[in-house]
Amino acid sequence: TQLLEQSPQFLSIQEGENLTVYCNSSSVFSSLQWYRQEPGEGPVLLVTVVTGGEVKKLKRLTFQFGDARKDSSLHITAAQPGDTGLYLCAGISGGSNYKLTFGKGTLLTVNP
Amino acid sequence: DTEVTQTPKHLVMGMTNKKSLKCEQHMGHRAMYWYKQKAKKPPELMFVYSYEKLSINESVPSRFSPECPNSSLLNLHLHALQPEDSALYLCASSQVPEKYNEQFFGPGTRLTVL
Numbered sequence: 001t002q003l004l005e006q007s008p009q010f011l012s013i014q015e016g017e018n019l020t021v022y023c024n025s026s027s028v029f030s031s032l033q034w035y036r037q038e039p040g041e042g043p044v045l046l047v048t049v050v051t052g053g054e055v056k057k058l059k060r061l062t063f064q065f066g067d068a069r070k071d072s073s074l075h076i077t078a079a080q081p082g083d084t085g086l087y088l089c090a091g092i093s094g095g096s097n098y099k100l101t102f103g104k105g106t107l108l109t110v111n112p
Numbered sequence: 113d114t115e116v117t118q119t120p121k122h123l124v125m126g127m128t129n130k131k132s133l134k135c136e137q138h139m140g141h142r143a144m145y146w147y148k149q150k151a152k153k154p155p156e157l158m159f160v161y162s163y164e165k166l167s168i169n170e171s172v173p174s175r176f177s178p179e180c181p182n183s184s185l186l187n188l189h190l191h192a193l194q195p196e197d198s199a200l201y202l203c204a205s206s207q208v209p210e211k212y213n214e215q216f217f218g219p220g221t222r223l224t225v226l
Contacts, residue, residue, distance in 0.1 A: 042217030
């Protein structure tokens, strides 16, 4: 079983603060994705990183894929209450390309 | 159209009922998925259809029966469920994955089994 370890599991911060969520594995992933899920809704794809060392920016969100393609991070600058949700990293590592391995998620609460 | 729709939004059923969940996408995706998700946990894969054929069944109990009538529709038939089956059921679709698998999820059906 290929595991993705996410940390922290829970994060509660004030509006305006910065934060980083980590997704780590002992296995190499051909790509990693980040999803955000709001309460009562399905996950929404934020980004896919494919190349080792890749950095992608989506407004206040910065995603990085480790050089060895075993880890990824999500950094949010000046968090807003609308950023509240469950953040999930997911990827394919060997086996069937149809099966995504999900991390356990980071539940982020941004307080106004 | 980049939307996956699911109906119903909420469902309450008894253990002897038979019900069905429906999912639809019009993105031309040929892979469709059913997931089960418990509160504050990641989605757990149940079934995968590729080109309208069942390609993965993650050892799901037979009280869950998937069906893919055509490339746009995916159903999940429910019969004799248990209270522990109460969860959010998510449908997703994707292009047939090669190097990566970008899935588009529907909003889910919140199922309560009494």
